[in-house]
Structure formats: structure tokens, C-alpha cells
Amino acid sequence: MKKRIFLIVLDSLGIGEAKDAFLYNDEGSNTFKSLHDSGYLEIPNLTRLGIYNIDNNSGYLKEKNPIGSYARLQEKSIGKDTILGHWEIAGLVSKKELPVFPKGFPKSFIDEFSTKCNRKVLCNMPYSGTEVIYDFGREHIETGALIVYTSADSVFQIAAHEEIVPLKLLYEYCNIARKLLIGDLAVGRVIARPFVGSYPNFQRTSNRRDYSLAPPTDTMLNLLANNGYEVIGVGKISDIFANSGITSSYKTNSNLDGIDKTIDIIKNKNFEGLCFVNLVDFDMLYGHRNDVKGYALALNEFDLKLPEILSNLLPTDILILTADHGCDPSTASTDHSREDVPMILYSKSLKQNVNLKTRDSFADISATILEHFSIENTLEGLSFLSSIKKGL
DSSP: OOOEEEEEEETTOOOSBOTTGGGGTOTTOOHHHHHHHTTOOOOHHHHHHTGGGSTTSOOTTOOSSOSSEEEEEOOOSSSOOHHHHHHHHTTOOOSSOOOOOTTOSOHHHHHHHHHHHTSOEEEEEEOOHHHHHHHHHHHHHHHOOEEEEEOSSSEEEEEEETTTSOHHHHHHHHHHHHHHOOGGGOOSEEEEEEEESOTTOOEEOSOOEEEEOOOSSOOHHHHHHHTTOEEEEESSHHHHTTTTTOSEEEOOSSHHHHHHHHHHHHHOTTOOEEEEEEEOHIIIIIITTTOHHHHHHHHHHHHHHHHHHHHHSOTTOEEEEEOSSBOOTTSSOOSOBOBOEEEEEEOTTBOSSOEEEEESOTTHHHHHHHHHTTOOOOSSOOOOHHHHBTTO
């Protein structure tokens, strides 16, 4: 029987402040609790899998006999960035935080970037993605100048109207920025943020593209690919890993599109290896916009698709659900929050209702995946496979 693992990242679904949250001013953050307390959350399938049984999670909806195994994962990497979270899931722990620019990028860099693009630059400050196009969109349309901004994350973002800067050209500008942002300026991601419409009703489109810093070493993805397994990225996974270790990828335009593409891959019985999925809407559309209701309803939508996912799994397939950081939509901040994340694992061939407790690193996921594929783990993390194998 083929070995297949489907690893789905529910982007930003944290489950409570990390033990070092105070270092990030994130005390009290709890993305999942905020959704539950909103009154909009209805997730019977995640409940049945064991999400409420995780250590220190809200206990009042605990499932008596959950069908999944579950754990609370702590992040070892320094930071709360999407890239660092995903890299750690894939076995790479970052001891150094990626650079951030709370006062904007240095003038010398902005001047060089502007010269190479032959366009002026607007903003160059930390900004909300929706507010920045509202505040600078008209000037951008009138002058053609690029809207450049950052956030509390390690990102360099370029917003441009699709009728003023065609997508192909915007992506070229992002490649220029990616090549310039090295050394002390080596941000985790350069992000294309195209938008459409007219003032004041500008709208960002689904043509976003991320240009990530390449992982400094091999990850779980490289080890799998080097051993002849397929590594399929769905959503922005290939962007996050700069295509390193990815054998094929599928872009998505929404969570639902990503879920449907994943189900299609599950139904492909010739596939063997890892399907690594990121569902970004939770973070991008709801966490960063402090939309508690929207976030809860989006998680409900995912929950409604879980029976279709589970019913199409082969008996030996493994499904893993996790997150990469938090983004509590109920706090005043619109940035990521330093939180622990859930891990839920389901397979007909493995034990059910195993509490894997609180674990020291997201990298325990990669260690477990590598052991399942009989590949030596030369990365971080400790496998928990022996705890969930039947007959042990």
C-alpha cells in the first residue's frame, strides 16, 4: 500500500499564548478561544477529531472518545512569522529572528529599488494592507509610484493597481526587491499585493504572490524528494519554501479552492508522498483584519468539508492538521500573535484518542513524517509515531 500523508496548515489558528508570549507583547492572545467565544463557531468534525481535548484547550466541549490523536505544539524558532512556522513544521528551527523594519526600510535600499524599477515609492512604513491602498491608492494611480509597506512581520510588500502596473511587471518588481534584500535586509517574504477598483472602494485580488527567503538548509521536503517521494504544495507552500523540495504545486484563490484541490489529490490513487497544504484565508482575510465572525465562519466552512476529506482517505493514509502561529482577531493588534498551535492526526491504521501532550517543537511533525517514510531524521524534532502505532 502506498504511503501518503496530507499535512494541512490552518494558517494562524493558534490555541493560546506561548510561554514566551510576553517577549512579543502577546500575553492573553488565544485565536481559537476568541472564535469559540464569539458564538459563531460550529465545528462538530474537528471536535470529533479531538481539538478540544488538546492540553489547556477549552474543556467544556471535550469529546469523550475522539477519533484522532492530538497535541499542543510549542514553537522553538525565534519569531512568529509564517515562514519560520512552516520551516519548523518541516524540521528547520530558526535561532535568529528574521529582520523587521518598524520605521520602514533604509533610504539607501529604497533609492536603489526605485531606480531599478524606474518608479517612485510611496509610504515605506508599517501599515495595514487594506488601509494602505485606501490612503495611497489615488496617488499611486495618478503617478504610477509603487506603494511599499511592511508590518510587524518580516515582509516587504508592494501594492499596485492591476490596471496601472500589470501583474507580470509587478512580479518583476518583486523579483528585483528579493534580489536586493540580502544580508541584514533579508526579510522572510517579498509579497506582491495587487488590487483593483476605484477610490474609495479598492479591493485586493487573489493574484498575490510571495517571494520567500530560501531555507538555509534542507528541510523534510528535500529529504522526501531526494528519496523519490512526491512533495506536492497546495496554496502558498511552494512560495514559502522558495520551491525547495517541491516536486509539483497548485496555486489557490481561496480556502475552499485549496480544500477542493486537496480532495482531488487524495482521490489520485497513484500519488505517493506528502501533500503539504496552506489555507491562508484564516490569516489573510480574517486574523489580520480583526474579523472574529468571518474567521469563525471560515473554520466552520473547513469543518463542513472534513467528512469528504476523511471519507476519501485510503486506510493507510495519514491526515495531519496544524497551524504556523496565531493571529488573534479579538485583540487590538492586527499582527500575528506568539501562540502554541494545535496538532491533530487521523488515520484508520493508527490509534485513536492518544493525547500526545504538549511538545517542544513544531518539528516533531517532520520527525514523525520522516520516520513513517523510513527516512533518517537529520533535522530537528522528536517523532511520536511509536505512540500512535497500533499493537504497541
